[in-house]
Structure formats: C-alpha cells, structure tokens
Amino acid sequence: MKESSPPPTAARPSGKRRKPWYIRTGRRLLTSVDRFIARQSRVGDPTFFDPAEFAWVRPLEADWQTIRAELDGILRERDALPNFQDISEDQARISKDDRWKTFFFYGYGYRMDVNCARCPETTRLIESVPGMRTAFFSILAPGKHIPAHRGPYKGVMRYHLGLQVPEPRERCRIRVGDDIGYWQEGGSLMFDDTYEHEVWNDTDGVRVVLFLDVMRPMRFPGALVNRLAFNLIRLSPYVQRARRNQERWSQR
Template sequence: MAEAEHFAAGVDRLRQDEAAPKPAKTMIPKLSLFMRFGKWAQPRVNDAVARSSRVGNPAFFDKALFPWVAELEANWESIRDEAAVVLQDLDKVPPLAAISPDHRRIAPAGRWRSFFLHGYGYELPENLTRCPKTAALLRKVPGLNTALFSVLVPGTHIPAHTGVTKAILVCHLGLQVPKAAERCQIRVGDQYRGWEEGKAFVFDDMYNHEVLNDTDETRIVLLIQFRRPVGPIGWLLGRAFLSGVRHSRFVQDARRGVRQWADGKGV
C-alpha cells in the first residue's frame, strides 16, 4: 500500500508540472488502414499467445525462467560502463518522442531518451560497435527483438499505457538508479517495482503500466524485448504479428528518425 501511495503522490506532483502551458504539440500521425487492422488483430493474437505461453501469463515473471538474465546481471558493471560512455552527453541521445511519432502520446518531450542497439529485429551496427561487451551479451538472448539504454531524466512520468503484443516480454537491467528508490518505480497491473543496480526483472508490458522518476537523479536501464516462450500456435501467430509490426510505419518511422538524428538532421 505504501508503494502505491508513494507512486500516486509522485504522479500527482508531476502532473501539476505537466499542466503548465506548453508549446504547440507536434502532429501525431493518424493510423493507416494497415495499423487499424493490426489494432483489430492484436487482442485475438494476444489471447492465442497467452494460451500458448510456456511461462504462464503473470505481470512479473520469475527471472530464473530465463537463464541468460543471470549472465547479464553478472556482467552488469561492464554494461554500465559502456552505457556511461555513450550516454555521457544526453543532448546527443535522442528523445523517444523525437524519433518515434507514435510514442509522442506517452513520451514526455525530452525526458525519455533512448540509445538503440537493436530495434524490432534491426541492428544498429554503429551503436553496437561502441558497446562491444553489451553487444556480445545480447547475442546470447534467445528471440531478441529490441535492446536499448533507456534513460529517464529527473521529474519524468510516463503515463499509463500498454505494449504492442504478448508475443514479446520485457527485461529491465538496472544500471543507474536514484537513491530515493520509493520515488522511482514502475507499475505493471497492480504491482509496483523499483530498480536495483545490477539486478533485472522481467515483465509483460501488455499489462497496463506506467513509470515514474520523481527524483532529482537520472535512471538508466538496459531494456530488452525478447520473444515469449510459447507453443507452436503461439509461435506462428506471434511471428506473423511481429513481422507485420516490423514492417509497419510504427517501426519504419522510428528507424528513419534514428538515422536522421544520427546524421544531425533532426526529424
């Protein structure tokens, strides 16, 4: 109960800040016919994947179900050190809202920054080259979909939302965590978790979730999306759905945004 109260109080504080006048919002693209079909198919695929899941369907998972997580934790300091170098100048790390128009609905302007290593099956070779130890560890993740250093600057609230598909699960490895842990947490469903440096947790982001960093310190995690272990039907449907997502405007716009940011052209 205390965790929920701390979280709610922090959200209320940041919402007061968010209520301040802001510049005109950037246009968020309308959903295409393909994306609308995806919205229709999503709950049907999710139901089939959940029934086919070989690891159950909780909000948070026992990380022992995924043996590769232990190796990440054992090497977390090497990962942290590489992250520290590439994130040294946060002005050079793109805000998620700047490179992915669809994330503008939930990403506070300039506050949620992402250094991508993999994105929906697409590698970013230049970024991987800059983080060789992290890249080697990521090659051992079965069904790797996406990997990035996720940065929340002080005073960030990512509002309640859900992910893309139950075909993927999410792992967070804590790299830099504010000291006031009770004011920097994630809510997944009705459960609350804080991050610990060198420790990971795995969750299903198709549960309604939101994130809070109501501190004066920056939070950094290695965020990994990977394929959920499922039976044959879940594998086929999940693979087909993810293939559609991979080739959708949602992902292709983000790829274009990353390239433009790297070229110094903005979006």
C-alpha cells in the same frame, strides 16, 4: 524486484487524434492474437515474470558493470541523444519533452551498427540473449513521469537491467497492472507491457536501464503464430518509420 500495491492515480494522455487506418486495423487484429498468445504461453500471463526462470538473465547481471562502463561514455553526450518520440513517433502520446532519452542497439530485429560499434561488450551480451528483438539504453531524467499506457503486442516480454538507479528507490518505480516494481543496479525486472503500466522517477538523479524485448516462449502452434505476427509488425509503416528516424540520428 516487485510488490503488490493499489495502483496510483494515472495521468491520462489527452487530445487524442484519429489514428491511420493501418494502425486501427492492426490493433484490432493484435487483440485477437494476444488472446491466443496468452493461452499458448509457456510462462503464463502474469504482470511480472520471475527473471530467475530465464538462464540468459544471469550473464547480463554478472556483467552489468561492464555494460555500465560503456553506458558512462554514452551519458557524457546525454543532451545530444534522441528523445524516444524522436525515434518512435507514436511515443509522443506519452512523452513530449526531452527527459526520456534513448540509445538504440536493436529495434524490432534491425541492428543499429554505429551504436553497436560504440558499445561492443554490451552488444556482445545482448546478442547472446535468445529471442532478443529490441535493445536500448532507456534514460529518464529527474522528475520524469511516463503516464499509464499499454504495449501493442503480447508476443514479447519486456526486460530491464538496472544500470544507474537513484535513491530513494520507492520514488523511482514502475506500476504494471496492480503491482509495483523497483529497479536496483545489477538487478532485473521482467514484465508484460500489454498490461497498463506507468513509470516515475521522482528523484534528483538519472535512471538508466538496459531495455530489451524478448520473444515469449510459446507452445506449438503458438510459437509459429508469434513469429509470423512479429514479422508482420516488423514490416509495418510504424516500425519502418522508426528505423529511418534512428538511421538519421546515427548519421549525426
């Protein structure tokens, strides 16, 4: 659930390094593509979407405790799970510690077979979501703050299903643009991560959500452009490096 609120002061990453040419070029191209996608979107261009508008949300919410049961088994090994920046090296600009753990099922359409086998019911549910491209458990330790940042591409919508949400809820939150959202167990948040956003877990408990990226519903020819742009991103060195990193972690 969400509410409108003035944005808190954001902590900004420092010590920026010049990025490789292919990332700089890709981001310039994506800026133009994002403007086109916003015009072609069938669901508008808000910060937060209404999850009730998407039929695939209801089965996930109805079976959230099934997913939670499989998560509980994974959390017994939480310290051994990879940090997000261990998989996606670009995340090191917003997270440098060991307080944001991940357990990937899919990344940009690539299936992580070992992890999927460990959570078969979760895998069955996420594979029923139309347009699902990325899926993982996102695990935030107590006191974790993810500073303000923006996602790279407007062609997907970001979905969170609350699985383990500590209290008090106002201290475990996400800001997207000027709006604030709160997780609840068995409840959904869906947002556009190309808006500036940041996350706080200012509680003494661990927050876990099922994190999905789902293709945005588009009109023609926007849908065609969206698929093409996504497939180009999927083949980029950035994604391929993350895929290899995840495979190495799975082999451990």
